[in-house]
Amino acid sequence: MKKLTSWALIRQNLSRKPVRTGILAVIVFLFSFTLYCGTVIGQGLSQGTRTTAERLGADALFVPYGYDAKVQSSLLRGEPSSFYMDRRFSEEVRQEKGVEKVTAQLFIATLKASCCTLPVQLIGIDPETDFVVRPWMASAIDRPMRDDEVVVGSKIVGQVGDTLTLFGKELTIAARLEPTGMGFDTSVFLEIDRARRLLLASELGPRLNLPAGLDRNAFVSSTLIKAAPATDIKELVNRISQKYAAAYNLDFVVVAGMITDMAAKLSFFSRCIHVFSGVLWVLGALVMALVFSALIRERKKEFAVLRIIGASRSALGRIVMREALLVSLSGAFAGVAAAMLVTTLFNAYIGAVLDAPSLEPGPLYRLAAAAGALLLGLMTGPLACLPAMRKLGRIDAYIIMREEL
Template sequence: MRLLASLALQNLGRRKARSLLLIIAVAVASGVVFTGATLMRSIDSSMAVGFTRLGADMMVVPEGALTNITAALLTVEPTDLVLDQDLFARAGIASVSRAAPQKIARVEHSGIGSHHDSVDLIGFDPALDFTVRPWLVERINRDMRPGDVILGAGRDAALGSELLIFGKPHTVYGRLGRTGVGTHERGVFMSFATLEALAGSVHGPNGPPAVLQKGKVSGFLVELAPGAAPLQARFAILSTLKGVKVVTGDSTMSGIRQGLAALLNGILALMVLMFASTALMVSVLFSAIVTERRGELGLLKAIGARRGQIVGMMVIEAVIATGAGGVLGVALGVLVMRLYERSLVYYLENIGVPFVWLDGPRIVIVAAAAIVMASIIGALGSLYPAWRASRRDPYDLVRGEG
């Protein structure tokens, strides 16, 4: 093995310019793949937070409910009308990716704030929520429990402190960041169970609001499935669910979400193409190298090199070159990402996506994967020409045939 590696290294050193060009070509492909993969994973994880912060694509509320449309659909509006909590679970609409139910009750004399302040008590299902918790800027370091509440940015209380709601003690579990959406700013958020436990204390003109009953909700925040057209989804919801109204938010946000998803798919396709074309290039190059060196390969076979040794030498040569290209490509990728970091982060944050780079260990994994892929491409690209040459009789190779 050492002998083959040594021969391979010396062969690479013979045609320095050609070897360097091969390394640079692989470096460009690996650099694109490494940068693309890192950005893709970074954008993907940023989107997981950022796009949920952009809110839902649609809001489904009882027909006849009044709605206050804001740029971002983060919560439904208080209403006396209710829907069944399992409405979407029963319907199974394909164009809907997620539907998060919410209860909202606007109450007075709750004990929160000054005596006459009205407060929005918002119940959400932690298992389905995608518009409340992405805004958490601080929280107690444990899972949410019954009796915990989350405060909107407009309310002030220390984390872990006790908050009396209608005289019942609750624990301040977390606080949301500023959203610019009134309901969100002033709201007090809790699980359905915590809100339903308050039903006996909340009194309206006609008794406790219907939304505090178990199994009833004020509405749903809906996220569309990837690629689903808003209009198509709207018709699907209206034709499937009776007695509902569909409120659409800022279509720009849905557009950006779906556009970025398409961009990421494009980057993935580009990466696959880059690697495929690099493998072809390596294969063509090594076919030429084998042709150029067939006399030497014949000589090596004549003096006793086995087929495996011939193939091994050529493959090692390719792996060294493409592996070096992979390392160089990763280094170039890091450099490019550093250069464009500011403008990229600025652009994404400008459209509401807080950009978060992948953490160090994950970047190392992506870098290692890019280098390994480059090496594998070298091995695959050189394997066929080397195998074909190794099958020839030594005399044919020595005479320059094959």
């Protein structure tokens, strides 16, 4: 026996106007999609930026002149690059007042690696002085790396114990690092002297075009400095630059500035997304309000009949409200589901497009964002149909019936 309930009536009415129902659902879909994507991507970027600052631990980086942008791309997005400077700078700068820690890193871009289909960034670290990677590496490996071992970033393919072939040498993966949202995720870490030896022994070695005067056994790519507490970093960097820039052909990156630039970009992006979501919501709600208003006009006679056969005004209100809710529910669910899929699949790509490190927020945050987007999406229809419901209250059933005569 067929069951007739108000929900059955609502479903029947919605399905007999699929285009109208679809348009209303698409409006809510777009709003929920944008809201979820904006919130999660914004959070991912903000988390990525915070992590970058925390992970880097350095206050300033010195690189060969003209490579300041390259080092940022390499650190933030893992774009492989190779550049070289004299290691002696890192020894000399240690003596400067206000410098607490100094370490050097060697960046080597591989064009082929058995581990990956894409080129990876090798980062050589100095186990004696490193204060950037080691503290963070400590949670993954609690002993010094052996000469034939590497530690890989979270996005490098391969399990702990697997071997990678780098410059013809087989190296064992000793540990995998937690995701950072930075270029470190697509980097392979090894001891700096081992990295240098690998490079020189490879087929690239004889063709390596080092800047004039650079010792083939003592070159690095960057020198990272941690300032002593209460030191004016800008003043320190200016002082070091003035003293060493000419001799070592240096350029520098102030990490705080880099992070501030990113934060400003993120804040702008975040504002844009929220303004866009807000505008979309208002426009969506307006369109829905107009559609519901037209719908009430179109269904005036049907509602009048229902009134006459005994439906109260509140019962009619419930029909309209439930229709709006059902449409919103389907649109919001589809929007949030699609947004979850897109943000999961394209998180890294979005970060790259926005030129900022991105870290996918945790499941709890994503769940909360999904619930929020769903809730706001759900509210769109019922709120938009409120003005139409006021019209419904003014339906004078018998007069409407007589108008038909």
